[in-house]
Amino acid sequence: MPTPADRLEAARSSGDPDVLRALVAVGLPFVDQALAENPRTPQDAPAALAAAPRGRCTAWNDNRLLRLLAEHPSADAPVLDVVLAAVAEQLAAGQRPYAAVIALAARVEVPAGRVRALGESAGASARVRGRVARVLAGRR
Template sequence: MTTEPDEGPRHLHTPADHLRLAADPATGEDVLRGLSQSPYPFVWQALAANPNTPPAVLGRLCSQRDSTWNDNLLVARIACHPRADRTVLRGLLDELRDRLMAGDRPFAAVLALAERVEVTPDEILGLARLPGASARLRRGVRSRLAGRAAVGE
């Protein structure tokens, strides 16, 4: 018995269908764009982990909110994503600034951003200086920036 392939989000019947397509690296960019409108945080996570998710979708995902744990994992995945360009990372930087100021602790995303050459050391240090940043985060940021400088020499 064979089944017809899904043509896009209009043929999704269950949350598992959304997740399967969002996680599949063979899923086309148009379908991934449609999936970014999903109400399911696990779909957002899968999109942020899919190496073929386009930058525009990653940018849209930066501000998605569900729960602290899911939100922090999502922004950390976006910060590490290979297709997250300067525009996406700049938006993520702004989002992380807001979250730190609100008392959230998206530390993994801040540390991942510190390793990205698309973001300047001054931009990262600005996050580390915010009231919501811990001493441990500041040490981690300095360490990652130092490692980045050593590689660039």
């Protein structure tokens, strides 16, 4: 029986798509984050992580996972849409997923207007609004 440490190591270092897909179901926040950091994680795994219910652990872990998913190289438009919706939900709930907002702003797959709306939501700070504007201005 693999230990949590074994699962974390596999999530960090495995290149086997089947192993990485199986790890999505583990439900440990540190394994989810390692999967989101592993560039070899197949495209359907970030989609499953993005669709997973929030609140499995702390807001900090949820926000970090959202940022990592927004930055994942295989995150496509549907995954980014789910991440954007989760970030909007977190902002509305008084959480501060600011790093995820900035990561979404850097993704050209996400329409600028949708990211700008996150920066202008009631839960966003003036600093985040300014950073979103700068990142959007620097998009190519």
